[in-house]
Structures are given as C-alpha cells and as structure tokens.
Amino acid sequence: MTDDELYPIGDAARRSGLSVSAVRFYADIGLVAPTALNEAGHRLYDIHAIARLELVRTLRELDADLDEIRRLLDGGTTLHDLLTTHLRVVERQERTLRARRAVLTALIRQGGTAAQAGLMHRLVSMTDEERERIIDDFWNDVGANLDVPEGFVDRLRTMRPVLPADPTAAQLEAWIDLADLVSDPAFRDAVRTYLRDTYAPPETRPLATAPFQEFIHVSGAPLMEELLAACRAGESPRSPRAQRAVTRFMEAATALSGTPLTDEVRDRMADGYRQIPDIVRRMAEEDASSGSLVYDDTHGRYVSLVARINGVAVEEGPDSVPYAWIAEAMRAEEPPSP
Known part of the structure; x- marks a missing residue:
C-alpha cells in the first residue's frame, strides 16, 4: 500500500x-x-x-x-478531548450498570419483589446526605434510653459507611444490605439489646467508659500494633524489641486504673490474654445453645458491612490474633536460678 x-x-x-x-x-x-x-x-x-x-x-x-x-x-x-469526553460517559454508564448489578444480585439472593426492587434502586441512588440521615436515625433509635456509659453510643456511631464515588459491586451490595438492616426495627432492637446486655452490667460497664475506649481505639492502638509488628517480624516474645513494646503497652493499660505494673500484674494480664480464645469460643457456644443475641448477628454485622463499604479489612476471629505469643511477652521475667 x-x-x-x-x-x-x-x-x-x-x-x-x-x-x-x-x-x-x-x-x-x-x-x-x-x-x-x-x-x-x-x-x-x-x-x-x-x-x-x-x-x-x-x-x-x-x-x-x-x-x-x-x-x-x-x-x-482534538482526538484527546473527544476520547476524554467519551471516557466520562463510559464511566457513568459503568457506575449505572454496577448499581443495577448490585440491585439484581441482592434481589436474586433475597427472592425480592417488585416493591423491593424499587427500594433497592432508591438505596443505591441516594445522596451522601440521605445515607448519613439513615445512619443517624439508626443510632438515635438504638441509643435512646440505653443504659451504657455516657458517650459510648456516640463513639460507636463514628464508624459510618462512606460509599466512594466509584464503588465496586461488592460495596454497593454491602450498602443495600446495611441500609435494609438499619431500617429494620427488629435489627435495631437486637443491637440495642446486645449493647445493653454486654455493657450495662457492673462487671463490664468499665469497658464502655471513655478512658477505656480511648485507649483501645486511639492511644493504645499504636502500642499494640508495635507489639504485633515484633511478632510478625518473627521476634521471640522475650526479645528486647518485644519486651520494650509489651512494657509500653502494659504500662499504658494499667495507668487507666492507676495500678502499678508489678510482676504480679504482668502475670495476671498474661493469663487473661492466654485465655481469650477459649473464652470467646465458649461464649459463642453458650450464646448459640441458649439463643442469646451475639455480636456477629448484631453490632458485629453492622461493623462488618461498614468495613466492606469503606474498603477496610474486617477484623478476623480470635484465631487470627497471636494471643499465646502476646501472653508469653507479657509474662514477668523469671528470676535467674541460684
């Protein structure tokens, strides 16, 4: 040619x-x-x-x-301008198709009706303000007259879904599930009952107080991450690095109650961490056999869906945390043999 x-x-x-x-x-x-x-x-x-x-x-x-x-x-x-314009069109079409796919998937999974189809389409088409209002209504209802320490519900409501501008189909499906759940009076009652039964009793009420929550989610989180980093790096729990990290964590934790970090306290905390997996499993088994409301079906379900919507890794179960390694690091150093 x-x-x-x-x-x-x-x-x-x-x-x-x-x-x-x-x-x-x-x-x-x-x-x-x-x-x-x-x-x-x-x-x-x-x-x-x-x-x-x-x-x-x-x-x-x-x-x-x-x-x-x-x-x-x-x-x-120019060709660049023309292609750029059409890329935006294709991206809008892709978002629309993704939303439709999420609606269809949810409807097929749930065996939905025409009325549900309309509702789900409305859910994925909501503005950010409308989504915020749904979550606010949920926590306002759950927290009404709930006998837990002041500020606890306000801290829980800070974990909110933020649907990105270009969500995946999985994120849209999670939003549909969450919006449907938080609008259900039965689910609201279940979350309220779980929080009341878990954090209202005198023995567990301190766990919901502001200082403890602040430590768990803010000040103590980097200290625990430092300790876990030593574990992931293959360090021995008795290594200098692990011991420095665990000591900082335990000192901060005991400071909440004004308790000095003695060898006795270290051993008591180590025993507590060593027993956590067995305690969690036993509680789950007891809840399942008694029909009691459990975390995974109530507040945990909310947390899991919000994490999926926000693209955040969901925390795994107790088997994924190296409790035995942490417990060994916490254990007081044995005095040298004479």
Missing part, C-alpha cells in the same frame, strides 16, 4: 473494517469523501481516506455521534 495508490470502495471497506454501504453512507453525508472517481464514476480511496474511515468505525463503536466525529475530522476538536 502506497500513499498514491487508489482502491475501489470494496477494498476500502475491507481494509477499514466497514461495510460497503457504510463507506458509501459516510461519503454521501460528507464525512469521509472519496479521494477520486474513476472513469466509470466509481469511488476510489487512498490510504489517508481509509485511515479516516477506520477512525470513524472505531469512534462509532465507542458511541461517538456523527456530529462529534465531523468536528474532529474538520479540526474543531
């Missing part, structure tokens, strides 16, 4: 990937004119015209309209 070689319309169509009728149509509307006519009046195209035809085919497959293509070919816009 050379610059000055001319090709009949059939060859131009084949080389550009268009049909003969399409090439003829684009010539008739003045979009891509033939380069010349032969003696019989048949249209001929050079490689430049064929390249324009191929570009037109590509842009039409991307849903560019003929007026946009004409402006491009006439120099009224």
Whole structure:
C-alpha cells in the first residue's frame, strides 16, 4: 500500500473494517469523501481516506455521534478531548450498570419483589446526605434510653459507611444490605439489646467508659500494633524489641486504673490474654445453645458491612490474633536460678 495508490470502495471497506454501504453512507453525508472517481464514476480511496474511515468505525463503536466525529475530522476538536469526553460517559454508564448489578444480585439472593426492587434502586441512588440521615436515625433509635456509659453510643456511631464515588459491586451490595438492616426495627432492637446486655452490667460497664475506649481505639492502638509488628517480624516474645513494646503497652493499660505494673500484674494480664480464645469460643457456644443475641448477628454485622463499604479489612476471629505469643511477652521475667 502506497500513499498514491487508489482502491475501489470494496477494498476500502475491507481494509477499514466497514461495510460497503457504510463507506458509501459516510461519503454521501460528507464525512469521509472519496479521494477520486474513476472513469466509470466509481469511488476510489487512498490510504489517508481509509485511515479516516477506520477512525470513524472505531469512534462509532465507542458511541461517538456523527456530529462529534465531523468536528474532529474538520479540526474543531482534538482526538484527546473527544476520547476524554467519551471516557466520562463510559464511566457513568459503568457506575449505572454496577448499581443495577448490585440491585439484581441482592434481589436474586433475597427472592425480592417488585416493591423491593424499587427500594433497592432508591438505596443505591441516594445522596451522601440521605445515607448519613439513615445512619443517624439508626443510632438515635438504638441509643435512646440505653443504659451504657455516657458517650459510648456516640463513639460507636463514628464508624459510618462512606460509599466512594466509584464503588465496586461488592460495596454497593454491602450498602443495600446495611441500609435494609438499619431500617429494620427488629435489627435495631437486637443491637440495642446486645449493647445493653454486654455493657450495662457492673462487671463490664468499665469497658464502655471513655478512658477505656480511648485507649483501645486511639492511644493504645499504636502500642499494640508495635507489639504485633515484633511478632510478625518473627521476634521471640522475650526479645528486647518485644519486651520494650509489651512494657509500653502494659504500662499504658494499667495507668487507666492507676495500678502499678508489678510482676504480679504482668502475670495476671498474661493469663487473661492466654485465655481469650477459649473464652470467646465458649461464649459463642453458650450464646448459640441458649439463643442469646451475639455480636456477629448484631453490632458485629453492622461493623462488618461498614468495613466492606469503606474498603477496610474486617477484623478476623480470635484465631487470627497471636494471643499465646502476646501472653508469653507479657509474662514477668523469671528470676535467674541460684
């Protein structure tokens, strides 16, 4: 193929990937004119015209309209601007399709009705303000007259779903599930009952106080992460690095109650950490056998869905935490043998 070689319309169509009728149509509307006519009046195209035809085919497959293509070919816009505009269109279409997929998936999973379909579509189309209002209504209802330490519910409500501008289908599905749950009076009652039964009794009430919550979620979190980093690095729990980290953590924890960090306190805390997995499993078994409300079905369900919506890793169960390693690090150092 050379610059000055001319090709009949059939060859131009084949080389550009268009049909003969399409090439003829684009010539008739003045979009891509033939380069010349032969003696019989048949249209001929050079490689430049064929390249324009191929570009037109590509842009039409991307849903560019003929007026946009004409402006491009006439120099009224650039290919970059045209493609950028259509990328935005495709992204909007992708978000719409993703939302529809989430609705359809949820409906199929739940065996939904036409009324539920409308509700789910409304849920994924909500504004940020409407989503905030749903969550506020949920926590206002759950926290009403709940006998727990002051400020505890306010701290719980700070974990909120933030649906990104370009959510995945999984994030949309999680939002549908969450919005449906928090609007359900039965789920609200279940969360309220779980929080009351867990944090209202005298023996567990201190866990919901502001100082303890502040330590667990703010000041103590980096100290525990420092300790876990030593574990992940393969350090021995008795290594200097692990001992420095665990001592800082335990000193901060005991300071909450004004208790000095003695060897006795270290051993007591170590025993407590060593027993956590067994305690958690035993409580889960007891709750399951008694029909009691459990974390995973109430507040834990809320936390899990919010984490999925926010793209945050959900905390795993007790087996994923190296409690035995932490307990060994916490244990008071044994005095040297005489």
